[in-house]
Each structure stands twice: as structure tokens, then as C-alpha cells.
Amino acid sequence: MLTRYRFSSTTLATFSAALVLALGSSTGCVDEGEDLGPIEGELGAQLDAEFDASFDAAELGSELELSFEANLLESEEEPRATLGEGSGELLGPVDLPEDSTENFVACLSQCTSSEMIIGCDNREQGNVQQSATAGPYDMIGQFEHQDGGGDCTGTLIGDKFVLGAAHCFVNNQANFNDEPTGFSLSQSWGSEPYGKIYAKRVFIPTAFGAGQSPEVKAFDYAVVELAHSPNAPRTMDVDYLSWGTLSGRTSIAVGYPYDKAEGTVWYDHGVFSASQDDKWINGGESGILRVSNDGVGGMSGGPLYVWYGGVRKLVGVFIGSPEEECEVGHVWAARMTPEAVERVENAMLYPPNGNVIDFSWEVHDFSSVPPTEY
Numbered sequence: 037m038l039t040r041y042r043f044s045s046t047t048l049a050t051f052s053a054a055l056v057l058a059l060g061s062s063t064g065c066v067d068e069g070e071d072l073g074p075i076e077g078e079l080g081a082q083l084d085a086e087f088d089a090s091f092d093a094a095e096l097g098s099e100l101e102l103s104f105e106a107n108l109l110e111s112e113e114e115p116r117a118t119l120g121e122g123s124g125e126l127l128g129p130v131d132l133p134e135d136s137t138e139n140f141v142a143c144l145s146q147c148t149s150s151e152m153i154i155g156c157d158n159r160e161q162g163n164v165q166q167s168a169t170a171g172p173y174d175m176i177g178q179f180e181h182q183d184g185g186g187d188c189t190g191t192l193i194g195d196k197f198v199l200g201a202a203h204c205f206v207n208n209q210a211n212f213n214d215e216p217t218g219f220s221l222s223q224s225w226g227s228e229p230y231g232k233i234y235a236k237r238v239f240i241p242t243a244f245g246a247g248q249s250p251e252v253k254a255f256d257y258a259v260v261e262l263a264h265s266p267n268a269p270r271t272m273d274v275d276y277l278s279w280g281t282l283s284g285r286t287s288i289a290v291g292y293p294y295d296k297a298e299g300t301v302w303y304d305h306g307v308f309s310a311s312q313d314d315k316w317i318n319g320g321e322s323g324i325l326r327v328s329n330d331g332v333g334g335m336s337g338g339p340l341y342v343w344y345g346g347v348r349k350l351v352g353v354f355i356g357s358p359e360e361e362c363e364v365g366h367v368w369a370a371r372m373t374p375e376a377v378e379r380v381e382n383a384m385l386y387p388p389n390g391n392v393i394d395f396s397w398e399v400h401d402f403s404s405v406p407p408t409e410y
Contacts, residue, residue, distance in 0.1 A: 200337035291335025323371035
């Protein structure tokens with residue numbers, strides 16, 4: 037059962053001040069192999085000045101979140117009232133309730149192998165209008181295995197290519213699971229506006245395997261080639277952004293969790309943790325991003341993205357984390373480092389789609405590819 041605690045305004049103010057001091061002391065973390073980025077220097081001062089006045093704004097996507105977007109985005113063209121390209125892409129509440137301070141509620145985290153809720157469960161249902169073109173849902177869909185197990189989320193990144201999680205396509209021994217797997221782009225409830233297109237081939241990093249270490253889980257991503265293109269209007273950008281650019285931004289996770297109504301998509305706003313010990317592994321070959329986004333089974337493989345230059349940038353694949361990491365407020369995403377981005381691009385150029393063979397991938401063809409279901 038979810039346990040909640042209610043605090044007085046005095047207690048909340050004291051807690052806020054302590055948290056501000058903690059945040060203000062953690063702004064100097066930089067990858068040795070990365071550029072600092074244009075926003076790092078003033079971040080601590082901005083947080084100290086604004087956090088006291090709007091403690092739970094990061095949870096609610098409100099004043100602090102909007103301040104982050106206004107102060108940290110290089111593009112000044114981002115809509116201030118929404119997280120999307122227009123009012124139709126509002127991803128969550130952007131205004132604080134009038135009595136938010138008086139009614140502040142804290143929750144104990146729920147950490148199991150399949151449920152990782154950091155504090156209160158702040159997930160919100162997306163695409164309630166069941167639109168085939170509402171962003172970002174027109175770039176995100178659900179994988180469904182024909183045997184009925186292990187459904188996951190994926191992001192359309194190319195004409196017929198979907199980025200997902202490697203563990204969604206292997207068994208417990210990390211061996212390929214040759215089970216017919218369909219992908220329903222922009223699925224909402226029973227609506228599958230692009231049909232269910234089955235996977236033809238999956239690319240899994242050779243460095244991925246069994247185990248929960250950061251070195252293994254940093255390769256927990258996969259590129260899936262569908263039998264044909266869904267002819268979708270757009271795809272999501274996969275990009276590497278330096279830690280100096282990511283630090284302080286709002287992280288957004290989207291997926292199809294098993295604990296909600298079947299076929300419904302949900303999202304959550306989070307922040308990047310100050311502790312990022314594994315963000316740059318083996319000189320940037322791979323990395324793990326630690327965030328505070330809530331995650332439940334079924335959301336694995338979904339995008340972890342940020343707004344940068346007025347565009348959604350997929351910077352990680354949401355994969356969950358060991359329970360002990362959840363207990364200290366961390367859920368993991370496999371980071372899109374420069375080498376990971378190059379590896380993903382190479383997969384989309386594998387013959388006959390191009391002339392690139394990247395030996396850092398294990399390439400598996402599905403033995404059965406059923407016809408598309410509409």
C-alpha cells in the first residue's frame with residue numbers, strides 16, 4: 037500500500053531549505069570526455085534562487101519546470117505554456133494548485149523488480165484523445181509478443197526502425213527470443229491507427245548480457261526492423277547531449293505500463309540525478325543516466341527524452357534499475373553516447389537497407405513474420 041505523509045508549511049519550508057543547500061552543492065559534475073556545455077556555470081545559482089518558492093514544481097511540471105525551460109534551453113522559441121510544439125501537446129499540468137504548499141504530500145518509494153515508483157506516483161495518461169498524430173505519441177508504440185508475455189515500449193526512429201530495450205527480446209540467459217512480435221505505433225486503448233506491424237529483424241549489442249551491472253545495462257537497447265514502414269508522419273531524433281547540457285533539464289519518460297488499462301500510454305516528468313557515476317563508461321562507449329522518472333513493467337524500451345533547441349531529443353532508453361538504486365531515487369536509462377548513436381545509425385544501414393555491417397551488433401532474423409493486422 038502506498039504510504040503518504042502530510043507536512044505543515046513550517047516543516048515544508050525547513051525541508052525545502054535543506055534540499056536547496058544540497059542541490060546547490062552538486063553542480064560541478066562534468067564528464068572528463070565531454071564539453072562543459074553553455075549552461076553549467078549558473079545552474080546552481082538559478083536553482084537556489086527559485087527552488088525555495090516552488091518545491092514541488094518539478095513533480096507537477098509547473099513553475100520550476102517552466103523556469104528550467106526558459107533559462108536552460110538554447111532555443112527561445114519553445115512555447116512557455118506547454119512542453120510540446122503547441123497547446124495540443126500539453127504533457128501535464130503546468131500550474132501549481134493554489135493550496136499546493138498547504139497540502140504537500142510525501143510518499144515512500146515503491147521498489148520491486150517490476151515497479152519503480154520514486155516517491156509519489158506522478159504518471160499521467162497520455163493520448164486520451166486517441167489521436168494518430170498527437171505528439172509525442174505518434175512516435176511511440178507498444179511491442180507485443182505473440183506468446184502474450186514481456187510486452188514493452190518502443191520509439192520510431194526511422195522509416196521502419198524502432199528503438200527499444202534489448203532485454204525485451206531475450207530470455208533470462210540473454211538468448212534471443214524468436215517469438216513473433218508486433219509493434220503498434222500510437223496505440224491508445226484498442227485503437228491501432230497504423231496497424232500492428234510485425235518485427236522482421238532485431239539488432240542487439242554484443243556487449244549486452246545477463247546481469248544488472250551498469251556495464252551490462254548500458255547496452256540494454258535494441259534496434260528493431262519492422263516488416264514495412266508504418267508511413268508515420270515523423271520520427272524521434274536520437275542524439276547525444278553532453279552532461280553539461282542535460283544537467284538541470286526535465287527528463288520525460290513515456291511507455292505502456294502493465295499496471296494500467298491495457299493499451300494505454302502514460303508519461304512522467306523527472307529530473308536527472310546529481311549522482312551520475314556511470315554516465316560515461318569506457319571513454320563514451322556506453323553510459324547510464326540516472327533519473328527520477330517513475331517506471332513500471334511494460335515501459336521498458338520507451339524513450340527518455342528532453343527538449344533541446346525546440347526539438348525532442350531521445351537521449352536514453354528507459355530500462356529500469358536494480359531495486360537498491362530505486363530505493364535511493366534512481367531509475368536507469370541506457371544512454372545514447374556518441375558511440376551508441378553511431379551504432380544505432382549503422383543498424384539502419386545494414387544490408388539491404390545500406391552497405392554497413394557493424395560487428396558490435398548481434399543480428400537476429402525472426403523465423404515467423406505474420407502479416408500486418410489492421
